Amino acid sequence: MNPVSLAALRPADHGKLVREIVTPEGIPLKFTLARAGDRAGAFVIDTLAQILVIVAISWGLSLATGGASSWLTAVIVVLAFLLANFYFAFFEVRWQGATPGKRRIGIRVIDARGGQLETSAVLARNLIRELEVWTPLRFLLASDLMWPDAPGWARLLAGGWAFVFLFMPVFNKDRLRIGDMIAGTRVVMQPKVVLVPDLAEEAIVVPFGAPAGTKPTATHTFSDAQLGIYGIYELQVLEGVLRTNPGDASHVEAVRTVSEKVRQKIRYDGQVVNDEQFLREFYAAQRAHLEQKLLFGQRREDKFSK
Amino acid sequence: MAADKIAAPRQMRSVEFRKEREATWQALEALIATADKDGLRTLGAEQLARLPHLYRATLSSLSVARSISLDRALTDYLENLVGRAYFVVYGTRQHLRRQLAEFFLWKLPRAIRAAKWHILVSAIVTIAAAIAAFQLTWSDMDYYYAFAGDMAQGRTPASSTAELREGLYHTESGSGMLATFAASLFSHNARIGILAFATGFVAGLPTLFLLFYNGLVLGAFAALFHARGLGVDLWAWILPHGVTELAAVVLCGAAGFQLAHALVFPGARTRMDSLREHGRSAAVIVLGAVCMLFVAGMIEGIFRQTVTSIPIRFTVAGATTAWWIYYFGFVGRGRDRREAAERAATSLRPHLPGSAPELLPQMSGPMEVSR
Numbered sequence: 001m002n003p004v005s006l007a008a009l010r011p012a013d014h015g016k017l018v019r020e021i022v023t024p025e026g027i028p029l030k031f032t033l034a035r036a037g038d039r040a041g042a043f044v045i046d047t048l049a050q051i052l053v054i055v056a057i058s059w060g061l062s063l064a065t066g067g068a069s070s071w072l073t074a075v076i077v078v079l080a081f082l083l084a085n086f087y088f089a090f091f092e093v094r095w096q097g098a099t100p101g102k103r104r105i106g107i108r109v110i111d112a113r114g115g116q117l118e119t120s121a122v123l124a125r126n127l128i129r130e131l132e133v134w135t136p137l138r139f140l141l142a143s144d145l146m147w148p149d150a151p152g153w154a155r156l157l158a159g160g161w162a163f164v165f166l167f168m169p170v171f172n173k174d175r176l177r178i179g180d181m182i183a184g185t186r187v188v189m190q191p192k193v194v195l196v197p198d199l200a201e202e203a204i205v206v207p208f209g210a211p212a213g214t215k216p217t218a219t220h221t222f223s224d225a226q227l228g229i230y231g232i233y234e235l236q237v238l239e240g241v242l243r244t245n246p247g248d249a250s251h252v253e254a255v256r257t258v259s260e261k262v263r264q265k266i267r268y269d270g271q272v273v274n275d276e277q278f279l280r281e282f283y284a285a286q287r288a289h290l291e292q293k294l295l296f297g298q299r300r301e302d303k304f305s306k
Numbered sequence: 307m308a309a310d311k312i313a314a315p316r317q318m319r320s321v322e323f324r325k326e327r328e329a330t331w332q333a334l335e336a337l338i339a340t341a342d343k344d345g346l347r348t349l350g351a352e353q354l355a356r357l358p359h360l361y362r363a364t365l366s367s368l369s370v371a372r373s374i375s376l377d378r379a380l381t382d383y384l385e386n387l388v389g390r391a392y393f394v395v396y397g398t399r400q401h402l403r404r405q406l407a408e409f410f411l412w413k414l415p416r417a418i419r420a421a422k423w424h425i426l427v428s429a430i431v432t433i434a435a436a437i438a439a440f441q442l443t444w445s446d447m448d449y450y451y452a453f454a455g456d457m458a459q460g461r462t463p464a465s466s467t468a469e470l471r472e473g474l475y476h477t478e479s480g481s482g483m484l485a486t487f488a489a490s491l492f493s494h495n496a497r498i499g500i501l502a503f504a505t506g507f508v509a510g511l512p513t514l515f516l517l518f519y520n521g522l523v524l525g526a527f528a529a530l531f532h533a534r535g536l537g538v539d540l541w542a543w544i545l546p547h548g549v550t551e552l553a554a555v556v557l558c559g560a561a562g563f564q565l566a567h568a569l570v571f572p573g574a575r576t577r578m579d580s581l582r583e584h585g586r587s588a589a590v591i592v593l594g595a596v597c598m599l600f601v602a603g604m605i606e607g608i609f610r611q612t613v614t615s616i617p618i619r620f621t622v623a624g625a626t627t628a629w630w631i632y633y634f635g636f637v638g639r640g641r642d643r644r645e646a647a648e649r650a651a652t653s654l655r656p657h658l659p660g661s662a663p664e665l666l667p668q669m670s671g672p673m674e675v676s677r
Contacts, residue, residue, distance in 0.1 A: 024396075025362065027369050029389050074485035081493035085500065085596075093405075094345070096397045108393070112582075116396060119405060120413070124589030130497065131504030178507055182565065183589070184582030193386035195331065196379050201321050236378045243379065287376050288318045294374060295319070 016173065019186065021114030029114075031188040033175045034107040039187055045101030050083045084134070089126040093119050097185075106191035112174075112184045125179035132178055136162030199242055200284040219273075220281045226266040227289040233302035235290060238262075238283050242276075255279055320375035327367050334360040335387055341394045361391045409590070412638035417590040419634065419642075421560050424567065428517055428559035432552070435521025436528070443529035453526035461527075467534040474536065474543045475614045488607020495551065496599045499558035503565065503592045510566025517559040524552075542616045545623035547606035553630055554598035561588035561595070598630075 017033040058076050065072055091099040097109035097117050109125070111117050139158040169175045174186060241258050245251045259275035262268070262282060272278045290300060337357055340348060349357070368384040375381060400408075418425070442449040447463040461473055498516065505512035524544075531540035564584045572580035605622070613619065 021392075023365065023392060025365055027365055029392060030385055031389060070486040074489035077486070077489040077493055081496060085496075094402070095342075096393050110393065114392075117393075118586065119409070120586040120590045123593055124585045127500055127589055127592055128504050128507070130500045131507070135501065181578065182507065182581050182585030184578070184586070190386070190390060192390075193383050195328070195335075195383045198321060198324060198377060198380070200318060200377070232376055235376055239378050284318075287320075290376055291318060291320055291374060294376070 017175070019174075019188070021110075023114070031110065031186075031190075034105075034187040034189050036169055036175065038105050038107050038189065039169065039175075042099065042101035042105045042107060045104055046088065046099050049100055050087050054080055054083055085127065085130065088129065089122050092117070092122040092126070097122075102187075106189060107187055108190050109185050109187055112186050117185070121183040121185055123183075125177075125183035125185050128177075128179035128182060132165045132168075136165055196243065199239060199280060200287050220268075220270060220278055220285075222266070222268075222282065222285045224289070226268065227286055229266055229303060230286060231300040231302035231305055232290060235283070235286050238279065238286070242279060242283060252276075320371070320377055320380070323367075323370065323374065324377075324380060327363070330360055330363045331367065331384070331387060334364050334391055338387070338390050338394055342390070346394065346397075357391075358395060361388070361395045364388055364391065409593075412641050413590055414594040415634050415637045416642055417587040418557065418594065420587060421557075421564055421591060424560040424563040425556060427563055428556045431514060431517045431559070432521040432524075432556055435518040436525035439522040439525025440529045440532075441525075443526045444533065447530070447533070450526045450530055453522040454530075461530070463530060467536070470531060470534055470536055471539065474531075474539050476611070484607050484611050487611075488603045491606055492600050492603030495555070495603065496596045499555060499595050499599060500592060502555070502558040503561040503588060506562030506565030506588070507569065508566075509570055510563050513559055513562030513566065517555070520552075520555055538616065542619040542623075543610065546610055546619050546626065547602045549623055549626045550598050550605065550630065551602035554595040554602060557591050557595040557598070561591040564588040564591075 017035075019031050019033060020028045021031060022028050054076070057079060058072075061072055061075065088099055092109055095103065098107075102108055109117060109122070111121065136158065139162060165178065169177050169180075174180075176186070180186060238258065241254050244254070256275050259272070259279050262279070263272065293300060333356070337349065337353055337360065340353075341357075346354070364384065365388050368381075368388050371377075371381050371384050439449070439453045443453065450463050461470060465473075502513050502516045505516070527544075528537075528540065531537060565581070565588050568580040568584035569577060575583075605626075609622065610619070
């Protein structure tokens with residue numbers, strides 16, 4: 001699982017892909033459904049892994065036994081069958097809904113109602129793959145082998161079938177493949193999010209070159225009226241700006257633009273030496289202000305509310 | 307605080323809150339990372355005991371953070387951490403060996419008993435097709451080509467009786483060839499079985515077709531050999547593995563019908579709920595059937611090609627029949643009854659979503675943050 005930046009998570013989070021599960025403790029947890037591209041990526045990785053394993057084992061065995069024997073063929077045939085049909089089920093049972101590919105991408109299978117991921121559910125969702133993926137693919141890629149000189153309508157039908165089954169997740173709001181429908185499972189994004197330093201805490205720093213022991217102070221101050229303009233939405237957009245690609249030229253540019261806009265909007269008339277410093281302090285002050293209000297039960301969603 | 311100017315955000319509650327609890331979160335994160343990477347078993351007893359405490363403390367942090375903190379990075383982090391921990395804490399932690407034992411000693415026979423009507427339908431379709439094909443082929447051998455064309459492997463009405471007999475008693479010398487034969491039989495049959503289950507999703511029509519076709523081949527075969535006076539020899543050839551194989555195919559068909567039934571006639575529940583329940587139990591049946599096909603492949607590929615004595619062949623056929631009847635009919639019955647009694651007893655208690663928290667100790671009173 002790669003740590004994924006906040007910015008990558010945000011657009012999906014705002015969308016219609018968030019599902020809630022209420023824990024037995026009574027607290028709702030939010031999960032974001034995996035995107036089709038992520039799932040396809042995980043599938044490709046897993047398929048490549050299967051091919052790699054089968055090739056490696058065949059090669060190893062034929063080296064060990066010295067040449068091709070029929071026993072070897074038997075073992076490989078059974079192994080190929082088991083891999084094709086039980087590779088996913090095996091890992092999803094052992095790794096709590098993840099496979100090597102899913103883990104790499106940062107997605108996992110969960111029970112739609114938040115219960116234990118039962119072995120039978122894992123089996124159900126993966127046994128369907130034969131119908132969903134392999135049969136249509138075999139038909140599309142090797143229809144000449146399966147049914148020589150098939151009439152045009154048969155090919156069309158097979159194509160339609162493959163299309164419906166392969167792209168099922170795109171057609172429903174829960175992004176379910178048929179296996180997920182039958183098993184009652186969902187695939188959700190679960191990347192590893194790292195805890196980054198708090199911007200509000202970093203905002204107030206000891207000025208450069210000040211004598212040792214100087215208490216850190218804010219160089220910019222804001223009045224209640226100035227802090228009453230923006231809401232939570234704007235605060236978190238600002239957080240996003242401050243956290244995106246720090247040290248980059250695009251970051252500096254974004255910070256300068258936003259800083260100008262903010263100063264205009266709140267009619268800030270003090271002197272600003274450093275845009276970054278100004279925005280960080282504004283962020284800290286704004287957050288303190290909004291959180292204070294939150295304690296009194298006033299939740300200001302964005303600049304348009306109240 | 308209601309002053310005109312807010313001097314220092316130092317007193318922010320969310321900042322203090324984070325400082326106070328951060329150590330707990332990081333301890334949980336470390337445990338989860340280990341469990342995710344190497345499995346729960348690598349955690350020591352002491353770590354395992356801490357896990358639920360850390361999880362609950364972090365869960366309560368999340369709900370506090372949602373109400374007091376506007377730091378998006380913080381709430382996202384906690385949301386993610388609790389989500390990952392949730393599946394570790396509530397996930398299944400049964401040993402694979404115990405899971406397997408439970409599967410074969412209870413879940414599989416129970417699922418099969420629960421599907422008895424679907425199995426009956428599936429069996430009737432197969433048998434009806436076999437009888438129809440038998441009758442037609444008996445009256446006109448040309449039907450044989452229509453029914454069993456692909457599967458004949460050189461055994462057709464054009465073959466002489468001697469050739470047909472030779473086919474039934476043919477033994478291979480090299481055991482390696484047999485293994486290859488058995489393996490490809492198994493993977494071919496298992497793929498067909500899985501497909502019969504999966505196509506239940508298309509209202510079960512392909513399932514019906516697959517079962518019917520399977521019956522036709524059997525009926526046509528039987529008619530050809532009976533017509534040449536090789537009836538007993540044929541059944542001695544088919545039944546040792548055929549009992550297991552046919553039963554497995556019938557079971558896969560039943561699983562497909564279960565799926566179709568859940569989809570087309572969901573009853574009082576939503577289609578999704580109905581699919582979810584029957585899909586899972588059907589999948590259990592299919593896994594059982596795949597195991598049966600493996601056994602059948604071994605018998606067919608190895609036993610049948612080496613043993614030609616008719617009494618022994620029939621003995622094996624009888625023994626497998628008796629075994630499957632015993633296994634599906636009686637294994638795990640006691641546990642079924644116990645579960646039913648338990649369910650009746652607990653049905654009055656309030657029910658929480660999710661699963662039984664095996665690992666979580668019962669806690670009373672407010673949670674303390676463990677540090």
